[in-house]
Amino acid sequence: MEERExxxxxxxxxxxxxxxxxxxxFMKKLARMDVDMNAEERHLFSVGFKNTIGAKRASWRIICSLEQKLTSGDQAGVMIDAYKKKVEGELRKVCNEVLSIIAIHCLPLASSGENVVFFYKMKGDYYRYLAEFSTGTEKKAAADQSLMAYQHAMVVASSELSPAHQIRLGLALNFSVFFYEIMNSHERSLILNGSFLSFH
Structure with missing residues (x-):
């Protein structure tokens, strides 16, 4: 059995x-082999990181919810804030690792439109995750990077993938979430969903 297999x-x-x-x-090891991933490998790469980051994002949301319930002067506030920062550090580490792998090992080797869209979409997703908990200039930088990645993915998807393609549909949904949650542009989110998902 070959190492890749x-x-x-x-x-x-x-x-x-x-x-x-x-x-x-395992999937980091595969990516560092510098191969143009097939559909199954892409899926495994995405699922592994999605489950890892998903659990941490859920933890962060719960902590934020608990923090909002505190009354002024509550002693628990200091502990909750410190714990939230710990989780944010873990989120930042995972996001930066994914983004580095995509930039160095995935996008340069993506030979098909499908792979290009997939990895630019993933790049947009992980910058969006960074923007979720960041503040100030760090939040703006992450949001800008996310926007550029999604826009690039959309341009390629429009010419390379059919409107009903699963990756194109996922891109439209996630880009819509970006406008809704990060940019607070609910109208733009609805317009994007309506235009990009059109089958006509």
């Missing part, structure tokens, strides 16, 4: 066992 098998095993940290390590 072995790594994919191990990643699939880790996914079935719901050991997503292991899955991420």
């Amino acid at each position: 072995k790594v994919v098998c191990l990643a699939k095993l880790a996914e079935q066992a719901e050991r997503y940290d292991d899955m991420v390590e």
